[in-house]
Amino acid sequence: MRHFLLSLATLLAPLAAQAAPPQLLLQTATFRSLDQAQHKGGEVEIYVTVPVRPLTYRQRAPRSFQAAAVVDLSIVKADGQPAWQETVTxxxxxxxxxxxSIKNPLSFLKRVNLPDGTYTLRGKVRDQYKPANGETTVELPLTVAAPAGPAFSDVIFLSRPATKADGQSNFNRGGYLLTRAPGNYYGRGAxxxxxxxxxxxxxxxxxxxLHYHVENAEGFAADADADPISPTVGRPTTVVGQLPLGPLPAGPFTLTVTARDAATKKVLATQSQQGTRSLTEYAPAGAALPR
Incomplete structure (x- = not known):
C-alpha cells in the first residue's frame, strides 16, 4: 500500500491556524480482481483520510455545529485520458x-476496477464552508499489472483484527470486515x-x-510463523495475520510477509509494508462503516 502523509503529527495535534488549507491523506492498495471472468485487470482500493481540525464549523441550530470537506478523486491514464472520477462530501x-479537543479524522473508502496499465490517482480537498482557505492536491502513481507467478497483493494494515463477515460492502473483502489503520499508524495502547x-x-x-518479519532501522526484529494454508482454486487466497508489537520502539518499521512451499521450502512470494508506531500519541480512528 502506498500512501502520502503531509505530517502524521498534524493529524493528531491541534492546529492553531484555522486559515490553513485542509489536509488530505491518500492510501492505495492494488489487488487482482476477485472475479476475473467479469473484471479483467486489477482492483484499486482508495482510502481517504481528512483531518477535521482545520475545517470550518458552521452553526446549524442552537448548540449545533458541523463541518464538511469536499474531496474530488480522479484516476488518469498514462496518456492523460480520464479513467474514473468521483466527488465525495x-x-x-x-x-x-x-x-x-477530540475530533477524529474522517475516512472514506472506494474500490475501482481498472484494466492493467499505468495511472495517476489525484485527490483534491477543500473546506465546503470556507473555500477561501484554499485546497490541497495530492497525486499518487498507480500500476495495475498481472503477476507472472505467485505474488502477494499490497498489504493492508488494520487497526483491529479482521472479522468474518458476509454480504457486500466497501469494507468487506475476502469474507472479512477490514478496518484500516489510517496512515499505517499504530498509536498508544496498540x-x-x-x-x-x-x-x-x-x-x-x-x-x-507463511512467515512474518518486522524490523526497524535500529535493528529491532521479531518473527512469527503462521499455520500452513491451502490455495484457493480459481481466485486469490486471503491472508489474515497479526504480529505482537511487543518491545518495538517508537518510529518507522517494516513488515515483510513471505510465502514458502511447505514441501520444498522454496520462496514463492514476498511483500513488505511500512508502518509507524507511537508510544505516546493515540492513532486516528479507522472507519469501518460507509459515510
Missing part, C-alpha cells in the same frame, strides 16, 4: 461545542500489528507456509 458528527493481503497464482493443491 465528508461530514463529521454534529458538535455542541467546537472547542472540544499491542499488535493486524494486516490483510492476498496471494494469487499459487500452485494447485500445494500447501504454503
Amino acid at each position: 465528508l461530514k463529521p458528527p454534529v458538535l455542541t461545542d467546537t472547542t472540544v 499491542d499488535n500489528i493486524f494486516f490483510y493481503t492476498e496471494l494469487s497464482q499459487l500452485p494447485a493443491s500445494r500447501p504454503v507456509v
Whole structure:
C-alpha cells in the first residue's frame, strides 16, 4: 500500500491556524480482481483520510455545529485520458461545542476496477464552508499489472483484527470486515500489528507456509510463523495475520510477509509494508462503516 502523509503529527495535534488549507491523506492498495471472468485487470482500493481540525464549523441550530470537506478523486491514464472520477462530501458528527479537543479524522473508502496499465490517482480537498482557505492536491502513481507467478497483493494494515463477515460492502473483502489503520499508524495502547493481503497464482493443491518479519532501522526484529494454508482454486487466497508489537520502539518499521512451499521450502512470494508506531500519541480512528 502506498500512501502520502503531509505530517502524521498534524493529524493528531491541534492546529492553531484555522486559515490553513485542509489536509488530505491518500492510501492505495492494488489487488487482482476477485472475479476475473467479469473484471479483467486489477482492483484499486482508495482510502481517504481528512483531518477535521482545520475545517470550518458552521452553526446549524442552537448548540449545533458541523463541518464538511469536499474531496474530488480522479484516476488518469498514462496518456492523460480520464479513467474514473468521483466527488465525495465528508461530514463529521454534529458538535455542541467546537472547542472540544477530540475530533477524529474522517475516512472514506472506494474500490475501482481498472484494466492493467499505468495511472495517476489525484485527490483534491477543500473546506465546503470556507473555500477561501484554499485546497490541497495530492497525486499518487498507480500500476495495475498481472503477476507472472505467485505474488502477494499490497498489504493492508488494520487497526483491529479482521472479522468474518458476509454480504457486500466497501469494507468487506475476502469474507472479512477490514478496518484500516489510517496512515499505517499504530498509536498508544496498540499491542499488535493486524494486516490483510492476498496471494494469487499459487500452485494447485500445494500447501504454503507463511512467515512474518518486522524490523526497524535500529535493528529491532521479531518473527512469527503462521499455520500452513491451502490455495484457493480459481481466485486469490486471503491472508489474515497479526504480529505482537511487543518491545518495538517508537518510529518507522517494516513488515515483510513471505510465502514458502511447505514441501520444498522454496520462496514463492514476498511483500513488505511500512508502518509507524507511537508510544505516546493515540492513532486516528479507522472507519469501518460507509459515510
